[in-house]
Amino acid sequence: MGNLIDIAVPLFGLIAIGIAFGKIFKSASLAGLEWLNIFIVYAALPALFIKLVALAPIEDLTRFDYVAVTTYATLLTFVIGFVIFRFLGKGSAPRSIIAGLSAAYGNIGYLGPGVILAALGPKGLIPVALIMVFENTLHFFIAPFGMALTGRLKGSWWKIAGGIVWKVISFPFIVACFVGVAISASGLAIPSPVERLLDLLAGAAAPCALFAMGVSLALRPFTAFSAPTALLIFVKLIFYPFLVWLLLSIVGDFEPIWVQAAVLLACLPTATNVFIIAQQYRTWEDGASGVMLVSTILSFVTVPLILYLLGGDVLPLDLFPSS
Secondary structure (H helix, E strand, C coil): CCCHHHHHHHHHHHHHHHHHHHHHCCCCCCHHHHHHHHHHHHHHHHHHHHHHHHCCCHHHHHCHHHHHHHHHHHHHHHHHHHHHHHHHCCCCHHHHHHHHHHHHCECCCCCHHHHHHHHHCHHHHHHHHHHHHHHHHHHHHHHHHHHHHCCCCCCCHHHHHHHHHHHHHHCHHHHHHHHHHHHHHHCCCCCHHHHHHHHHHHHHHHHHHHHHHHHHHHCCCCCCCCHHHHHHHHHHHHHHHHHHHHHHHHHCCCCHHHHHHHHHHHCCCECHHHHHHHHHHCCCHHHHHHHHHHHHHHHHHHHHHHHHHCCCCCCCCCCCCCC
16 A cells, blocks of 8 residues: 555545635535536446456456455444444334444445555555445345334335345445446446546546545535444444454455455445435434534544554554465
8 A cells, every 4th residue: 555645635625625625615505516426426436446347357347255254244244333222222123223324334335445545556445345245235135124124114125125135236436336246247348438438437436436525525414423333433433443353364265455445435434325314214313413524533543543554564454374
């Protein structure tokens, strides 16, 4: 990985600029931010993943042992977050589901590509694409299924299952990754004009996403949070990446850049999508907003720290290497 300051300052500088602009121009219409988010989610980030996945060897895109470990770590972290809020925070089951997502659902869409590109380069985005497909699928399943079990989501199980499937197959990042896999498997080259278009869109992905993230944070009110909520933030920023590192070491012998990518994604702050899900089900909205805001602010310290630890000179990337 490159120089820590060279990596961290541009990334968090863009978020800080977004926060500053959000505070300075807070009277501006939110329609512009909405269109920027649409551009990021439906054009810029999908273009980035189509391009990188299409160029990846097909064998790298079928590392199911890798995604099994990282997805299991995410599920286990969700369960821990759920239990913390359900029993220590004495929260209801629906609120505890949102709390569990706050601990396990990182900002891998907006913040992830920028961090990985800056720290690891384009090769680091191949494992990111795999993690995004499977973890987003997991989160899309957990929220509606859990809410249905608690009675918060009405409708037949067929309707709920159909909604989950549609969210998965229509999510832009997942669609983009499958398009990239299809191109890689076919062995066909991307036509030059299309490749240039993808390059233009991909180049805008990280800066636009980080700026939009900063603006969104600036517009959210700060809410007080309890000790269980603070514990959720600890689980998200510290425990979750440690768990990913430990489990990848136990299963063993993954390439260093794949381990670094997984741990870096795990240490990212809570995703904006958690607040959107909380709004959708009208439960624990203030708590989700608070966890997202505070975890993002604290990540200005924790992410560079983990970047430093992952450099290879401080901590081994594989705790149990085979000799």
